[in-house]
Amino acid sequence: MPADSSSTKAKGYAPLDAPGAGINSAPSQPKKVAYFYDSDVGNYAYNAGHPMKPHRIRMAHSLIMNYGLYRQLEIYRAKPASKYEMTQFHTDEYVDFLQRVTPDNMDNFMKEQGRYNVGDDCPVFDGLFEFCGISAGGSMEGAARLNRGKCDIAVNWAGGLHHAKKSEASGFCYINDIVLGILELLRFHPRVLYIDIDVHHGDGVEEAFYSTDRVMTVSFHKYGEYFPGTGELRDIGVGAGKYYSINFPLRDGIDDNSYKGIFEPTIGWVMEYYKPTAVVLQCGGDSLSGDRLGCFNLSMRGHANCVQFVKSFGLPTLILGGGGYTMRNVARTWAYETGQLVGVEMGPDLPFTDYYEYYSPDFELDVKPSNMDNANSMEYLEKIKAQVLENLKRTTQHAPSVQMQEVPREPMGMNASGPDGEPETLDEREDRLDDEEADAEASKDKRYTQRLWDKKTECAGDLEDSDDEEIAEANGVRQQPGQRRRRIGDYQNPHAPPVESGANSPVEDSRSVNGDAEDAMDEDAAPSNNPANGANAAAGGNDSTKPSATGTVDSQLGEAKEAETKEALESTDEMQVDTADAAQAAEKQVHSETESQAKASSRSPTNRPIATEAGKEAAAAGEDVTMTEDVAEEKAAEKESGAVERDVENVKGEATTEAAV
Ligand SMILES: [Zn+2]
Numbered sequence: 001m002p003a004d005s006s007s008t009k010a011k012g013y014a015p016l017d018a019p020g021a022g023i024n025s026a027p028s029q030p031k032k033v034a035y036f037y038d039s040d041v042g043n044y045a046y047n048a049g050h051p052m053k054p055h056r057i058r059m060a061h062s063l064i065m066n067y068g069l070y071r072q073l074e075i076y077r078a079k080p081a082s083k084y085e086m087t088q089f090h091t092d093e094y095v096d097f098l099q100r101v102t103p104d105n106m107d108n109f110m111k112e113q114g115r116y117n118v119g120d121d122c123p124v125f126d127g128l129f130e131f132c133g134i135s136a137g138g139s140m141e142g143a144a145r146l147n148r149g150k151c152d153i154a155v156n157w158a159g160g161l162h163h164a165k166k167s168e169a170s171g172f173c174y175i176n177d178i179v180l181g182i183l184e185l186l187r188f189h190p191r192v193l194y195i196d197i198d199v200h201h202g203d204g205v206e207e208a209f210y211s212t213d214r215v216m217t218v219s220f221h222k223y224g225e226y227f228p229g230t231g232e233l234r235d236i237g238v239g240a241g242k243y244y245s246i247n248f249p250l251r252d253g254i255d256d257n258s259y260k261g262i263f264e265p266t267i268g269w270v271m272e273y274y275k276p277t278a279v280v281l282q283c284g285g286d287s288l289s290g291d292r293l294g295c296f297n298l299s300m301r302g303h304a305n306c307v308q309f310v311k312s313f314g315l316p317t318l319i320l321g322g323g324g325y326t327m328r329n330v331a332r333t334w335a336y337e338t339g340q341l342v343g344v345e346m347g348p349d350l351p352f353t354d355y356y357e358y359y360s361p362d363f364e365l366d367v368k369p370s371n372m373d374n375a376n377s378m379e380y381l382e383k384i385k386a387q388v389l390e391n392l393k394r395t396t397q398h399a400p401s402v403q404m405q406e407v408p409r410e411p412m413g414m415n416a417s418g419p420d421g422e423p424e425t426l427d428e429r430e431d432r433l434d435d436e437e438a439d440a441e442a443s444k445d446k447r448y449t450q451r452l453w454d455k456k457t458e459c460a461g462d463l464e465d466s467d468d469e470e471i472a473e474a475n476g477v478r479q480q481p482g483q484r485r486r487r488i489g490d491y492q493n494p495h496a497p498p499v500e501s502g503a504n505s506p507v508e509d510s511r512s513v514n515g516d517a518e519d520a521m522d523e524d525a526a527p528s529n530n531p532a533n534g535a536n537a538a539a540g541g542n543d544s545t546k547p548s549a550t551g552t553v554d555s556q557l558g559e560a561k562e563a564e565t566k567e568a569l570e571s572t573d574e575m576q577v578d579t580a581d582a583a584q585a586a587e588k589q590v591h592s593e594t595e596s597q598a599k600a601s602s603r604s605p606t607n608r609p610i611a612t613e614a615g616k617e618a619a620a621a622g623e624d625v626t627m628t629e630d631v632a633e634e635k636a637a638e639k640e641s642g643a644v645e646r647d648v649e650n651v652k653g654e655a656t657t658e659a660a661v
Contacts, residue, residue, distance in 0.1 A: 012378050013261030016305050031311070033342050034151035035073040036138035037061050038080075041158050044131040047123040051292055051489060052172040054131065056285075056327040057157050059355045063335035063365075066351035072342035074151065078141035080133030081180065085140060089179045089208060094167040098174055099129045115167075121487050122169035132175035135159050139181035139320060146278060146316040147188040153317045153341055157334050160282045160322030162202040163228060163488070171200060171228060171488040172323070178282060179208045181318055182215055185278045189316075193276035194218065195267065197306050198284020198322040199294035200488065201231030201247070205282075211241040213395075216274050220263065220287075222295055223249030227488040233384055236391055243395045246270070246388055251375035252295040256302030258374060262381050263306050266388055271313055273392045279317045281310050285324025285333050289369045292325035292496045293488065297374065300333045300367035307337045326496060328358045329367045336365060372495050 042058025064070070086095045097112045106113065106124045113119050125131075135158045142154030162178055163171030178194070182205070185192045194209070196202030196219040209215035221231050237245035248262060270276075286294035288303055310317060319341065324330030332350075339346040350356065350363045 013257040015257050016260060016301055031152040031341065031343070032150075033073050033153045033155060033338075034142060034145050035064075035075050035338065036078050036142055036154065036156040036158070037075060038077050038134045038138065038158065041131070041134050044125070044127045044134075046125050046172070050123065050172075051325040052323075053325075053327055054158070056324060056330045057321065057334075059327060059331035059353075059358065060157055060334040060338075062353040062355055063331055063350065064338050066353050067335065067339065067344075067346050069335075069338055069342060069344060069346075072344060073155075073338070076141065076145075078134075078137040078156075080130060081136035081140055081175070081177070082133070085180065086132070086136060086175055088183055089166060089176060090164075091167040095175075098132060098169075101128070102126065117168045117170055117485065118174075121172055121489055122174060128174065132177075135161055136175050136177035136180050139177035139318065140184050142318050143181040143184035143280075146318060147185060149316075152314075153311065153319060155319045155338060155341065157321040160198070160284060160320035161204075162196060162198060162282055162284070162322060163200070163204045165204050165207065170204065170485075173204065176204045176208065178202075178205050178280060178320060181320070182209070182280055185280070185316075185318070186214055189276075189278040190214065191216070191274060191276045191278075193270060193274060193279045193315075194282070195279065195306075195310060196220065196282040196284070196322075197263070197287055197303070198282055199287040199291065199296050200227055200284065200323060201229075202282060203228050203230045206231075206235075206245050206247075209241065210237055210245055211239040213240050213244045216244045216246065216270065216276065218246040218248070218266065218270060220248040220250060220259075220266075222252065223247075224251065226295075226491050227486045229486050233387060243391050244274075246391065248384055248388065250296070251380070253297045253372045253374040254376045255297045255369055255374050256299050256305070258376055258378070258381060259296075259298055259302055260305055261378075262385055264309055265385060267309060269389055269392050273395055276315060279310060279313070279315050280320065281307065281317060282320050282322045283307060283334065283337060284322030285326075285330035286322070288324070288326070288329050288333060288367050289372075290326055290329060290367070290495065290497050291323075291493055293323070293491060293493055294325070295491075295493050295495070297369045297372050298367075299369045300329070300336055300365070302369070303333050303367075304337045304340050308340050311341060331355070332359070332365055332367055370495060 037057075039058075039061075042055045042061075044054045046052050046054075064073075083095050083099060094116055097109065097116055097118075101109050101112070101118070101124050103124055103126060113124070118124060135156075138156035139159035142156050142159075145151050146154050156177070159177040159181065161173035161176060164173035164176035164179075182192050182194060191213075192215045194202070194205055194215060194217045196205065196217070198219075199222050201221040201223070202217060202219040206217045206219060209217060219231055223231050231247045231249060233247055233249055235245060235247050236243050246266070248266065283303070283306075285291070285303070287296040287298050288294065289297045289299060307319065319337070321330075321334060324333075336346060346365055348364050348366060350359050350365055356363065
């Protein structure tokens with residue numbers, strides 16, 4: 001890519017490496033990359049006209065598959081995170097609310113909506129809780145798989161929802177899959193590095209770990225008159241976490257070279273000083289040029305350079321999605337980054353997919369920078385860099401609390417006992433998990449069993465007002481009294497191309513079940529064979545109030561068919577569940593889910609046993625191996641919930657005790 005293709009206020013920074021050279025060269029040693037995708041995810045939709053469109057994940061997936069990357073990936077469908085798993089970070093009351101509220105009953109939850117910031121930016125939509133479960137399930141299983149050394153890199157483009165707070169939705173995020181994934185990593189890793197290249201500050205993750213040195217958070221983001229309003233350079237953490245939060249505030253229009261010029265040195269120093277044992281990288285696509293809400297000027301390659309650079313350290317790494325509101329560019333970039341992760345340089349011509357028309361007019365795998373001004377002078381950036389380095393040096397004055405300790409032998413966030421309730425050693429646990437995996441391989445017929453969560457729900461009136469203060473106190477490390485909540489949607493990018501934003505008024509979308517009509521994206525270009533549209537039709541034609549979940553099966557059939565019709569059908573043996581099987585697996589999923597949907601109107605979250613990744617292959621193939629009986633699930637849930645509450649206290653205590661400092 002041309003080095004001078006973007007604004008050059010910061011002329012001194014080196015250009016990106018040419019493809020195939022430098023840090024971007026294909027790795028000599030192949031990495032095992034686990035990729036998490038749930039074919040339901042694209043069917044969920046925020047309200048009509050809402051900028052956040054889960055469909056972009058399906059678009060990215062479609063590119064990934066049709067570029068043939070499945071040959072290098074191990075593809076899994078994670079079990080959705082259970083309610084209990086979510087409460088490892090979030091409050092019971094908040095998760096309860098998310099599970100219970102629907103567009104039909106939301107009027108009965110007015111008070112809770114205010115309390116939990118559900119409304120404008122974070123609307124109630126059909127399948128909200130399931131969507132959260134999918135997002136969080138992928139990140140948690142990715143982390144669990146990394147923990148066990150089953151992969152080197154785990155990818156979950158449905159994750160990365162960094163704004164969600166302990167008991168508050170924010171910035172299109174409800175459940176913080178990142179915090180949950182990091183908690184999972186902390187069971188095995190003494191130090192986890194979190195890096196955030198979304199255009200918005202990674203506030204939810206920072207806040208969760210603000211007072212611990214077990215997690216270092218590093219966020220590069222637009223700062224100043226922008227959402228969420230936090231993330232100043234001087235916000236460095238508190239208590240034991242002091243100097244373990246890093247914020248790199250940026251101005252509009254940062255380009256590839258400048259970004260590389262700050263990202264690589266900063267992360268290099270962090271690696272040197274902090275010596276993380278695992279990394280989580282949030283790859284929000286709203287830092288790309290032309291994003292509907294973003295204001296940066298990164299090209300696809302500039303964005304991907306960060307992924308490649310992080311990968312070059314060879315640490316267990318969890319790669320997550322995040323923001324990104326110009327769908328076609330997000331899909332391109334995440335597909336390209338998936339290719340980078342597996343060491344495949346993808347050609348410029350996009351393969352034909354169901355969403356081909358979205359990529360008009362060039363149909364190329366590229367996101368080019370614009371000619372917008374770069375308001376980040378080199379002087380400014382160097383000044384911030386120098387201060388960041390100064391702060392990092394101070395971490396050595398008191399080493400991380402666990403640096404010299406062994407890796408925790410017992411899980412931090414969950415229970416340490418086996419399925420029978422007896423304590424088990426780590427080795428025993430490994431053996432059991434391996435056995436369960438083998439079992440999973442051997443029987444691929446069943447999938448989710450149903451649970452009746454409703455029985456456990458509390459009355460809405462049980463929630464007390466005083467909770468608000470407590471929650472605010474626990475969470476309010478940096479919240480300024482009297483400050484109005486900012487809304488992420490209030491900050492639009494005037495430089496974004498009109499094609500998506502212009503055609504996006506809520507009015508004209510009202511006929512779309514999914515509320516997006518693909519943002520009319522491209523309404524003209526919107527493909528008639530768009531499975532989302534097909535799902536809409538199947539879900540009830542023009543009735544805009546129908547839940548999209550009912551369209552799931554049809555859409556999955558579409559997906560399975562898509563996979564079949566592409567070359568994806570050749571088998572690539574070694575992979576435990578590869579995409580070659582994925583087409584068949586998808587069929588199985590469709591079948592089994594059709595059955596389960598016949599039993600219940602919507603898919604209940606399956607309680608994942610403590611061995612979160614056990615039966616993962618099976619999960620990908622559409623079954624539930626370890627807990628097939630409702631009774632067993634009940635027991636596991638009870639057991640787990642108790643243990644979770646206990647253990648989570650530890651983690652939470654660590655993370656919040658310094659909140660008042
Ligand atoms: Zn964002």
